[in-house]
Amino acid sequence: MKVRLLVVDDEAPLRRVLVELLRASGHDVEEAASGRLALEALRTKPRDLVLLDLHMEDGSGLETLPEIRRLPEAPAVIVLTGRADVHTAVEAMKAGAADFLQKPADATMLEAAIVRALRLRGVSRERDRLRADMNALRAGPILGASRAMERVREAVARVAAAPRTTVLILGESGVGKELVAREIHARSARADGPFVALNCAAIAPELLEAELFGYEGGAFTGAVARGRDGLYAAAEGGTLFLDEVGELAPALQAKFLRVLQEKTYRRVGATADTVADVRILAATNRDLEAEIAAGHFREDLYYRLNVLSISVPPLRERRDDVALLAEHMRARFAAELGLDSPGFEAEALEQLRAHAWPGNVRELKNTVERALLHAREGYITANDLGLVAGDGALSAGALEGLTLEAAERVLIERALERCGGNRSQAARELGVNRVTLYKKLRAWGISAT
DSSP: OOOEEEEEOSOHHHHHHHHHHHHHTTOEEEEESSHHHHHHHHHHSOOSEEEEESEETTEEHHHHHHHHHTSTTOOEEEEEESSOOHHHHHHHHHTTOSEEEESSOOHHHHHHHHHHHHHHHHHHHHHHHHHHHHHHHOOTTSOOOSHHHHHHHHHHHHHHTOTTOOEEEEOOTTSOHHHHHHHHHHTSTTTTSOEEEEETTSSOHHHHHHHHHEEOTTSSTTOOTTOEEOHHHHTTTSEEEEETGGGOOHHHHHHHHHHHHHSEEOOBTOSSOEEOOOEEEEEESSOHHHHHHTTSSOHHHHHHHTTEEEEOOOGGGOGGGHHHHHHHHHHHHHHHHTOOOOOBOHHHHHHHHHSOOTTHHHHHHHHHHHHHHHOSBSBBOHHHHOOOSSSSSOOTTTTTTOOHHHHHHHHHHHHHHHTTTOHHHHHHHHTOOHHHHHHHHHHHTOOOO
C-alpha cells in the first residue's frame, strides 16, 4: 500500500532516518522541519498521513495538530515523541491524533500504526459522509434517500392529514411497518392521543377477542369479576395499530368488520355496544388478495381496511439506504451501550450493501448490534458483520456434519430470523404444520412471537 506521507520533525538526523525508512517501504514521503512549514506544505500538496513530532523548537506539535485536522483534506496524524508522557498522549488523542508512538519507532510498529491510522481515517470519512446525508435528508424517523422511501414519506404525509381514515400498510416482515404506522399517528391530529399496537399473530385466536375488545366479569372461565377493558378502549381518541392483520381468525374478522362499519365494539359477554373514537391502522406481510381467493380472508373486510394503502419496499430494493440505516443504528447502539465506535470500514459498508437482507431492517438492526459488540478495532470491519456470502442463504457445507435434528434446528432458526420471529409465517415458509413447529420450539426452549 503506497501512502502519501509527510514527516514533521525539527531534528534533521531523526527526520531523515524516518524518511528513508518509509521510502524503502514504497511510500511517497516528504519532510518538514517545523509545524509552520508542515501546514504550508499540506495546503499546497495534500497528504494521506502526517508523522508529527510533539516537541519542536518552534512550538508544540499539540498546537499544530488541531490546525492540521481543520484542513479541507485533513490527513490522518500519528504523533511521535521521545518522552513517554501519558498525559501528552491523552491530549494528542483528544486533539484528533489517530495514534501515538514513542521515538525511535520500530519499522514494524510504524507500518502497523500507518495502516491502522489510514483505516480509521477512512472509517471517519464514511461516517461523516453518511451523517451529512442524513442531515440533508431531514426525514425524521423514516430514514432513506431512495426514491422508494421518498414515496413512502409522501404517502405518510397524505394519510396523516385524514385522521379518521383506515390505512393498510403492506410489506415483508421486518421492513418497518410499525414505524410507518407510528409516524402516521405522530403527524396526524390524533398525535396527542394514545398509539396502541397489537400483533395479531402473537396472541392465541381464542384470547384475541377479549384482548382486543375487553370482557365482562364472568364472561368465560378465568375472567376477573369486575371485567376488563381491551386495547380498543385503551386507544380511545388515538390510533389502534393491528400488525399481521392477515392472521385474524374468520370469526373475529366478521366481528371486526362490524366494528369498522358501525364505529362501535362490544366487550365479550356484554349485551350492549360501546361507541369509540379510534383510528385503525393495519399491516400485513401476506398477499390478502391471494388469501381472499383461497377463502382465508373476507373480501369485505379487506376493502374496509384498504381505504388507503402504503407499500413499504424490502431492503433489497433500496440498497442505497442500507448504509444510512446502518450508521443510524450504529450511533444509537454505541450511545446506549456506552461504546466508542467511530463507524464502519469501507469494506464493511460494501458488504452491507451487497447483502440481500431477507429479514429486512430487523435483520440489519440485529447485524449492526452484534457487529458493534464483536468489533475489536473500535470501528466495525467486514469480519465483524459475520454475513454469509450471497443472498443470505446458508453457505455451502453449513449443514455438513450435523445430525438431522441439529440441521433442522439451524433451518428453523434461520426461517424465524427472516420472519422476525413470526412462527406462523416461518411454518408456511418451511412448509410444515404450525403445531409441529410450536412443539419443536418448546422442546428446544426457543421463544418466538
